Amino acid sequence: MPDVVRLHYDVDGENFMAAGEASSAVKNVLRRLGFGEDLVRRAAICLYEGEINMVIHANGGAIDVSVSPQAIEMVLQDQGDGIPDIEQAMREGFSTASDRVRDLGFGAGMGLPNMRRYADSLEVTSEPGKGTRVLMTLRIAPV
Amino acid sequence: MSTWHSVTLIRDKCKGCTTCIKHCPTEAIRVRRGKAVIVDERCVDCGRCIQVCPHHAKRAVCDSFDKLGGFVYNVALPAPSLYGQFHNLDDVNIVLAALTKIGFDQVFEVSAAAEMISDATRRRMRDKERLPRPVISSACPAAVRLICQRFPRLIGHLASHIAPVDLAAILARRAAARETGLPPEKNGVFFITPCPAKATAVTNPVGLSRPVIDGALDMSEVYLRLLPAMKKVENPPQIATSGIMGIGWAASGGESAALLGESHIAVDGIENIIKVLEDVEDGKLPEIEFLELGACTQGCVGGCLTVENPFAAKARVKQLMKFLPVSRSRMTDEIEPLSYMDTPLSHVPVWQFDTDMATAMEKHARIEALRERLPWLDCASCGAPSCRSLAEDVVMGFASEEDCIFRMRERMMYLSGTGDAEQYLPPPFREQKK
Numbered sequence: 111m112p113d114v115v116r117l118h119y120d121v122d123g124e125n126f127m128a129a130g131e132a133s134s135a136v137k138n139v140l141r142r143l144g145f146g147e148d149l150v151r152r153a154a155i156c157l158y159e160g161e162i163n164m165v166i167h168a169n170g171g172a173i174d175v176s177v178s179p180q181a182i183e184m185v186l187q188d189q190g191d192g193i194p195d196i197e198q199a200m201r202e203g204f205s206t207a208s209d210r211v212r213d214l215g216f217g218a219g220m221g222l223p224n225m226r227r228y229a230d231s232l233e234v235t236s237e238p239g240k241g242t243r244v245l246m247t248l249r250i251a252p253v
Numbered sequence: 254m255s256t257w258h259s260v261t262l263i264r265d266k267c268k269g270c271t272t273c274i275k276h277c278p279t280e281a282i283r284v285r286r287g288k289a290v291i292v293d294e295r296c297v298d299c300g301r302c303i304q305v306c307p308h309h310a311k312r313a314v315c316d317s318f319d320k321l322g323g324f325v326y327n328v329a330l331p332a333p334s335l336y337g338q339f340h341n342l343d344d345v346n347i348v349l350a351a352l353t354k355i356g357f358d359q360v361f362e363v364s365a366a367a368e369m370i371s372d373a374t375r376r377r378m379r380d381k382e383r384l385p386r387p388v389i390s391s392a393c394p395a396a397v398r399l400i401c402q403r404f405p406r407l408i409g410h411l412a413s414h415i416a417p418v419d420l421a422a423i424l425a426r427r428a429a430a431r432e433t434g435l436p437p438e439k440n441g442v443f444f445i446t447p448c449p450a451k452a453t454a455v456t457n458p459v460g461l462s463r464p465v466i467d468g469a470l471d472m473s474e475v476y477l478r479l480l481p482a483m484k485k486v487e488n489p490p491q492i493a494t495s496g497i498m499g500i501g502w503a504a505s506g507g508e509s510a511a512l513l514g515e516s517h518i519a520v521d522g523i524e525n526i527i528k529v530l531e532d533v534e535d536g537k538l539p540e541i542e543f544l545e546l547g548a549c550t551q552g553c554v555g556g557c558l559t560v561e562n563p564f565a566a567k568a569r570v571k572q573l574m575k576f577l578p579v580s581r582s583r584m585t586d587e588i589e590p591l592s593y594m595d596t597p598l599s600h601v602p603v604w605q606f607d608t609d610m611a612t613a614m615e616k617h618a619r620i621e622a623l624r625e626r627l628p629w630l631d632c633a634s635c636g637a638p639s640c641r642s643l644a645e646d647v648v649m650g651f652a653s654e655e656d657c658i659f660r661m662r663e664r665m666m667y668l669s670g671t672g673d674a675e676q677y678l679p680p681p682f683r684e685q686k687k
Contacts, residue, residue: 113611115618130535137534142604143613147406158535179610 115143115177121161123170126214132173133157136184143177149248152228153182156246159221160186166211167191168242182248184229192238199234200226256293257456259313259449259469260300264288266310271633273302273311278523279402283646284636294603297398298450299523299548300557313449313558316468318478321356324441324467326433328425329357330418331475333364333495333503334447334553336573337566338476339483343576345500346489351482355475359432360492361425363444364499365582367392367417370592371498371511372584374412378512378542385410387533387541390508392416394459395450395548396526397598404530405600410544413594415460417502418444418451420592422466441467445475447556448549460594472558496578504567505552509545511580519545521552606649620644628659628682 117139119132137154145153157173164171168190176183193199199206200222207217226232229246236242269287274280281295282302289302289310303311321327329352336345349360370392377383391397391411400407414420422442429440444466446452452469501507509517518541520529526546532538549555554570555563584592606620607613620641627640635656637643646652655661659682 113614115614130537134531134535139617141405142606143617144602144605144608144610151406154535177614179614 113178115139117173117175117177119173119175121164121170121173123165123168126165129161129165130158132161136175140177140182145250149182149250153184153248155228156225156248157184157186159224160184160244160246162216163221163244164188164190166207166216171241180250182250184244184246184248186244186246187241188243189241192240192242193234193236194238196234196236257453258291258293258296258298259315259452260291260296260298260303261312261314262289262291263310263312266308268308268310270307271636271638273306274633274636274638276301276305277638278527279399280638280642282638283651284633294601295402297395297402297548298448298453299395299399300449301523303449303557313452313471315446315452315471315474315558316443318356318470318474320468321441321443325435325439326358326429327356327441327443328359328361328429330361330363330421330425330442330444330466332418332445332447332451332472332553333362333367333500333507333570334556334559334566335445335472335475336500337503337554337570338472338559338561339480339569342569342573344489345493345573345577346491347483347486348479349492350486350489351479354482354485355478357443359425359429361421361428361442362493362495362499363418363421364495364502366421366424366499366592367502367508368495368499368511368580368582369584369588370414370417370420371502371508372580372582373589373592374414374543375512376584378514384412387538387544388412389533389544390546391460391594392502392508392545393450393547393553394454395448395523396546397459398450398601399523399526399548400530401598401601402603403527404534405602406534407530408598408600410533411598413460414592415458415594416451416454418446419454419458419461419465420588423591424588426465443468443470445470445472447472447553447559449557450548451556452558460596460598462596472556473560476560494581496580496582497574498580499582500570500574500577503552503570504554504563505545505547507552507570509543512543514542516540517543517545519547519552521547521555522550523548616648619648623647623654626654626660627657630659630681632658634658 133154140150168188171188174185202223203219205217205219211217230249231247233245267288269284274282279295281292283290352360389410425442446469455466455469498511505521506519509519520526551563551567554566606616624644629640631639635643637646647654
């Protein structure tokens with residue numbers, strides 16, 4: 111059997127309160143697999159930010175996480191409106207969130223910047239009108 | 254460190270009914286051969302199983318009163334929750350005086366040590382840099398053990414004070430040595446405990462390299478001895494050394510109230526604790542400065558060795574506090590060093606699938622695959638609390654797939670070669686007729 115753990119989560123775009131469930135679940139699995147706290151924390155932050163983005167901007171989506179002793183790869187795929195200008199979206203403080211979302215305390219424009227800070231690599235591909243795919247990788251330093 | 258636990262099964266009374274395994278917050282119980290079995294490494298002695306068992310087949314084992322006979326001079330350390338057990342009590346000194354009539358030579362209130370710890374924590378929290386927020390109370394041993402097992406990232410948030418009873422014991426022992434001049438082993442120090450978690454901590458202390466208390470006495474047993482003795486107390490001497498801030502620790506909210514801050518929350522009940530700790534870990538409660546945790550309903554007054562309903566006991570403690578000064582014991586520079594843990598707490602990885610990561614991943618994959626084949630009914634007939642925990646047990650080598658009655662049935666059908674499985678299925682599982 112290959113040393114890869116695959117986890118899949120569907121993110122419900124209608125349910126604000128459930129956002130964060132996938133990152134919580136992944137956090138617990140990583141811990142039980144024996145990953146260190148720093149890595150567990152970074153993975154949880156990245157995933158949480160991604161999850162929130164999918165709920166706010168894309169009416170939900172799907173998360174696929176694959177974990178090997180070398181790396182954690184997280185793919186977030188949605189069928190939302192897409193991001194017209196990815197470079198702009200990466201800037202701290204830039205947000206297209208609605209006032210309603212901002213009133214709830216989200217939309218500070220820190221989602222993608224945080225993902226970039228805590229992941230070892232971040233790739234965002236987006237097609238306006240079709241959706242966005244976010245790939246984050248966390249590399250595991252050999253012990 | 255020994256693996257001794259206060260929470261113990263009374264074998265003859267256990268019917269193997271699976272109630273306890275469904276309520277255990279750390280999934281530390283299985284049913285085997287018709288009897289509950291506690292997994293020592295996972296049990297945090299919260300006492301939930303004692304509270305929920307319909308057959309009273311679980312109990313909190315404490316020391317016998319006879320143990321006092323092994324010492325020349327004995328000091329009682331009453332937990333403040335004791336004061337909430339009596340009708341119409343208007344003076345704590347009556348309880349303290351009665352303790353000296355039922356076998357103790359001296360009394361040292363745990364609430365006095367609690368007051369000192371509140372005093373120190375209040376001062377330490379003024380300096381924002383020193384303690385990461387939220388500061389988490391380290392007073393409830395069940396909560397601390399839970400954090401060490403399941404929330405390793407929050408270990409650094411624990412206040413790192415020893416429990417008030419441990420500080421009380423250290424101070425009481427010093428006072429006893431001064432007073433009696435006896436060699437240390439002749440002075441006994443006994444805690445009157447409201448719960449099994451604290452009884453276990455007497456033998457296996459939290460954050461201390463060695464035990465500092467000679468024994469834990471069951472509060473309900475002490476209560477029965479105290480009632481007649483209290484009736485005979487007239488004009489009790491003024492020996493109480495704690496006030497509102499110390500005695501308030503008896504019930505949920507008291508410890509945080511004594512810190513005089515605003516962004517403090519008090520969480521009682523171990524299920525609630527788990528939810529709040531998850532939120533804290535995920536950064537969802539950034540405004541909270543201090544988190545008080547008590548595994549029992551309403552805090553220590555809800556411990557399973559108490560006599561009175563926890564809500565009534567809390568009201569009584571509040572009533573008692575009306576007549577008390579705010580505080581009577583303060584932390585001094587001389588005592589403060591004694592109030593810290595001497596052994597750092599660390600992650601107890603009882604939930605890890607394997608110490609080798611590749612093996613852990615392989616086990617995880619097998620657990621997930623098996624889980625898919627189980628009925629998701631969580632009926633606990635297999636002796637594990639849920640289908641997921643059975644899948645884990647099978648892969649970890651503690652159970653077999655055929656422990657599931659549904660898997661077993663399929664296997665028997667296959668072996669006997671008979672056809673219609675449907676008619677033997679319970680109603681929730683029959684296919685809908687087309």
